[in-house]
Amino acid sequence: MELLGIDVGGTGIKGAPVNLETGELVHERYRLPTPDAARPEEVAQTIKEVVEHFKWQGPAGVGFPAAVQKGIVRTAANIHKSWIGTDAAALFTQVTGCPMYVVNDADAAGLAEMAFGAGRGQAGVVIMITVGTGIGTALFVDGILVPNTELGHIEIRGKDAESRSSDAARQRKELSWEEWAGKLSEHLKRLENLFWPDLYIIGGGVSKSHEKFFPYLKLRTPVVVAQLLNQAGIVGAALYAKSKL
Numbered sequence: 051m052e053l054l055g056i057d058v059g060g061t062g063i064k065g066a067p068v069n070l071e072t073g074e075l076v077h078e079r080y081r082l083p084t085p086d087a088a089r090p091e092e093v094a095q096t097i098k099e100v101v102e103h104f105k106w107q108g109p110a111g112v113g114f115p116a117a118v119q120k121g122i123v124r125t126a127a128n129i130h131k132s133w134i135g136t137d138a139a140a141l142f143t144q145v146t147g148c149p150m151y152v153v154n155d156a157d158a159a160g161l162a163e164m165a166f167g168a169g170r171g172q173a174g175v176v177i178m179i180t181v182g183t184g185i186g187t188a189l190f191v192d193g194i195l196v197p198n199t200e201l202g203h204i205e206i207r208g209k210d211a212e213s214r215s216s217d218a219a220r221q222r223k224e225l226s227w228e229e230w231a232g233k234l235s236e237h238l239k240r241l242e243n244l245f246w247p248d249l250y251i252i253g254g255g256v257s258k259s260h261e262k263f264f265p266y267l268k269l270r271t272p273v274v275v276a277q278l279l280n281q282a283g284i285v286g287a288a289l290y291a292k293s294k295l
């Protein structure tokens with residue numbers, strides 16, 4: 051079975067048809083820049099262009115950087131505030147003419163890693179963390195997703211943890227890898243004391259530089275790097291759509 055997966059990110063909106071038996075992209079992914087203000091209507095138009103690029107007709111999944119309940123966007127940490135309360139699934143379905151299923155982007159990446167990547171066959175508690183513009187989390191218990199965990203936004207030292215340990219924070223504050231890894235460690239240590247995970251999977255944009263900061267992570271939980279790299283969001287969005295058919 052093949053379904054279209056789309057990943058809405060802070061800088062790019064990417065998509066590709068996915069083979070759901072193998073987790074491989076069937077065509078080269080197509081990427082368009084995320085519109086500047088990234089309001090609902092503009093993002094929907096960009097998604098429509100991705101759909102048209104592949105001449106796609108049929109169901110599709112969309113990974114979206116917010117908590118999403120039954121297609122409705124509930125939070126807006128790094129996106130336009132007018133998303134809150136928007137039925138993204140209905141909007142994308144109406145604009146593209148294809149049935150669209152919308153899932154949190156980190157949950158999508160986690161679904162892909164659990165099915166085809168670093169989390170394959172992992173029982174127990176697994177936390178996937180995507181580190182990029184924001185920090186996304188996906189919590190799995192014996193392979194079952196607990197959706198919308200939003201553990202990037204716990205409070206650390208009086209601040210939203212994401213504002214200290216995201217890759218955007220590393221770049222903004224011009225931190226060395228070691229300095230930044232200290233902040234990420236503090237965040238992950240807090241989570242390990244609360245959830246006692248058996249495994250951490252680290253993905254998102256920063257995962258391609260994992261060799262630069264993994265040695266500085268001081269944690270009792272085993273940590274592995276995501277295997278699907280920047281394809282996880284696309285693959286997971288397609289998997290999510292399949293689960294809804």
Ligand code: BGC
Pocket residue numbers: 114115116117125127128154155156157180183184185186187200202212
């Ligand atoms: C959002 C999450 C999202 C993460 C990664 C956070 O700011 O609150 O919903 O998964 O960024 O995009």
